[in-house]
Amino acid sequence: MKCLDCGYELSELRQDIITCPSCGGLLEIKIEFPSEFDLRRLKGRGVWRYKDVIAGEYNKIVTLDEGNTPLIKSRKYDKTYFKFEGANPTGSFKDRGMTVAISSALSLNYKIVVAASTGNTAASAAAYSSRAGLKSFIVLPKGKVALGKLAQSILYGTVIIEVDGSFDIAMNSVMKLYRDHKIVYPLNSFNPWRLEGQKTIAYEIVEDIGVPDNVIVPVGNAGNIYAIWKGFNELLEGGLIDKVPRMIGIQAEGAAPIAKALEKGLEQPEFVDSPDTIASAIRIGKPVNWKKAIKAMKSSKGFAVYVSDNEIITAQQELARREGVGAEPASAAAYAGYLKLLSSKKIEESEKSVVILTGHALKDPDIMIKAEAKRILVNPEHIDQVILGDQI
Amino acid sequence: MKCLDCGYELSELRQDIITCPSCGGLLEIKIEFPSEFDLRRLKGRGVWRYKDVIAGEYNKIVTLDEGNTPLIKSRKYDKTYFKFEGANPTGSFKDRGMTVAISSALSLNYKIVVAASTGNTAASAAAYSSRAGLKSFIVLPKGKVALGKLAQSILYGTVIIEVDGSFDIAMNSVMKLYRDHKIVYPLNSFNPWRLEGQKTIAYEIVEDIGVPDNVIVPVGNAGNIYAIWKGFNELLEGGLIDKVPRMIGIQAEGAAPIAKALEKGLEQPEFVDSPDTIASAIRIGKPVNWKKAIKAMKSSKGFAVYVSDNEIITAQQELARREGVGAEPASAAAYAGYLKLLSSKKIEESEKSVVILTGHALKDPDIMIKAEAKRILVNPEHIDQVILGDQI
Numbered sequence A, B: 001m002k003c004l005d006c007g008y009e010l011s012e013l014r015q016d017i018i019t020c021p022s023c024g025g026l027l028e029i030k031i032e033f034p035s036e037f038d039l040r041r042l043k044g045r046g047v048w049r050y051k052d053v054i055a056g057e058y059n060k061i062v063t064l065d066e067g068n069t070p071l072i073k074s075r076k077y078d079k080t081y082f083k084f085e086g087a088n089p090t091g092s093f094k095d096r097g098m099t100v101a102i103s104s105a106l107s108l109n110y111k112i113v114v115a116a117s118t119g120n121t122a123a124s125a126a127a128y129s130s131r132a133g134l135k136s137f138i139v140l141p142k143g144k145v146a147l148g149k150l151a152q153s154i155l156y157g158t159v160i161i162e163v164d165g166s167f168d169i170a171m172n173s174v175m176k177l178y179r180d181h182k183i184v185y186p187l188n189s190f191n192p193w194r195l196e197g198q199k200t201i202a203y204e205i206v207e208d209i210g211v212p213d214n215v216i217v218p219v220g221n222a223g224n225i226y227a228i229w230k231g232f233n234e235l236l237e238g239g240l241i242d243k244v245p246r247m248i249g250i251q252a253e254g255a256a257p258i259a260k261a262l263e264k265g266l267e268q269p270e271f272v273d274s275p276d277t278i279a280s281a282i283r284i285g286k287p288v289n290w291k292k293a294i295k296a297m298k299s300s301k302g303f304a305v306y307v308s309d310n311e312i313i314t315a316q317q318e319l320a321r322r323e324g325v326g327a328e329p330a331s332a333a334a335y336a337g338y339l340k341l342l343s344s345k346k347i348e349e350s351e352k353s354v355v356i357l358t359g360h361a362l363k364d365p366d367i368m369i370k371a372e373a374k375r376i377l378v379n380p381e382h383i384d385q386v387i388l389g390d391q392i
Helices: A047-053 A094-107 A120-132 A147-156 A167-180 A192-198 A200-209 A223-237 A257-263 A290-299 A309-323 A329-343 A380-391 B047-053 B094-107 B120-132 B147-156 B167-180 B192-198 B200-209 B223-237 B257-263 B290-299 B309-323 B329-343 B380-391
Strands: A071-073 A080-084 A112-116 A135-141 A159-163 A184-186 A214-218 A246-252 A303-307 A353-357 A374-377 B071-073 B080-084 B112-116 B135-141 B159-163 B184-186 B214-218 B246-252 B303-307 B353-357 B374-377
Touching (some): A080 A200, A094 A120, A112 A120, A120 B309, A147 A159, A200 A353, A214 A223, A257 A290, A380 B135, A380 B159, A380 B167, B071 B200, B094 B120, B094 B192, B120 B147, B135 B147, B159 B167, B167 B184, B192 B223, B214 B329, B246 B257, B246 B290, B246 B329, B257 B303
Parallel strands (some): A080 A353, A112 A135, A112 A184, B080 B353, B112 B135, B214 B246
Antiparallel strands (some): A071 A080, B071 B080
């Protein structure tokens, strides 16, 4: 394990260590890639299919059969695929990390878990901690969580702590809590063990279609783009693939600390105090994992761009109405970014691209319902007039 | 193909035939089970993994990689599993049937598709017809569709026709439309080709855990319990399994035409004019497929019971808070039924049971959000007091 902030190194993997023992900074987990690892010989499905490359020891695995999500071929772009993470048990990619983090918390005998969240982490943490029988607390920015996600947190029975202000304030309070009180297990993405689960997205893509040229990921707290890159990078170092795809991060215009900094040639993000976008899952002004994200992008010759809320809304509808795929706004942002990069020729249609759709459209019904729709009230005797009339 | 109503028989499978050419009644599709069919040699995943046993010819398959859903082991009941159909692309089991029905419509050169729906069929039909480039019309009972489902129908871009009254009225108008105008392809479950997709639930269960003793299914329009039974029955007739599980149907108390009739020893349902339950997906008073459902239950020594709305709500929360599984009310009804049957000793904990959870909790956020919750507004500086204070 190595600290990305101060360079501190631990020669062994210590599952009980989550942040740098020296400076409290971001740790990277480096696995010993098993020489006998063979994609053609894996058993089972989902995240734990890859248990031989998931760091850590687990005496009890808390699983809802997460992962193993569809890779849907685009109808319009012949070499483009959508990795549909909305098909996970709680409707987002968070479940991949949560099965590992909660199993880890249980194996380490923690009794209490906590997470700050824009909503998806909350839903996932609540589900998995309920299944594990762990007491959970979720810290949410009051009034800023999409209906589906808030409703899930309530249904799964966590304790919801609301704070006034943005996600970043909630996040900061959880980091402080963990710094001061190590008896609470943190489920946020600064916990590198959670990312061990998320990296399986890369393994699944490689099993399905080999290595793509581009992987396009929505960037909020910025852990997922790093996790996916880490998966590809392990496969490269293990000699199972011959390159890593370009990792391309997409942010929303009003919450684009990384994309805007990279655009200006800066080495670090310009934090945003009041992030603003309809894509609540990436409404984050101070991404905890920015160093990891920039490492993933730079080392893969990737980059980051941002898209406007209008572009997100248009992309969400296009995705639904042309491809039949329903993704939440933050995921649609990735598709909006893809479309933007195509039109600016930064990527080509002929390249093999995977757009990571991180969450289900159902997470945010209030956004969906605003789409323009044809709705007609008809006497049931006369539906034929509407349907056949429309035709003629 | 054989008509369950008048007994009319067709010696060949005719994909263009949906209802009985003689009386307009319910047709059953009987496949020639391929002698070389071997579960250990199947390729691919999801519904089309079973293409060799799906009746019909398809020159173009419209798929979102549906099926291949988690079979989640219960924490509490050691021999019980939850088949989590909420992990399908639009969040319900309907996608399994829709991929087959829409592929069929396309192969038969239809241009317009139509479905009546309580919501899940609408979302699925809208998604798949958009992906297929087909014009779709959805007939919904006005004001009676869960928010998530209505929002999906809007996002996917179908034409929404609302009618005053219950689902049964919407259903009846679609049946009449199809009877009068064969140029419109019907996507409801009276279409036996759709059920060819749904039967793959049985194939997946057998691949995962062999044949269970009981399969517990929510019953609304009553197509799914028959479809699942059909899958098991084919495997039995093909000699791949040695019994069919008991098929047990669960209805909601205020919409229990089949369960109440069977309880009284009647051979046919007592239709309900104004079905009433919070479980909107099974708020159906006149199930179109009742003959098929009764056939499935009787021939498997199964039966049907009903549960109250309170039992449904309690079961939904128990499922979420104890098992970590989020299912919509109609699905929770199946779990409520399972609990009721356990306590009345109609089934035993020691039997291997599979509860079919047909749709995702996210489909109906308004119900979830009503669950009792602990919500506290706190100054972010003081979350430790809440979390650690709670502990002590």
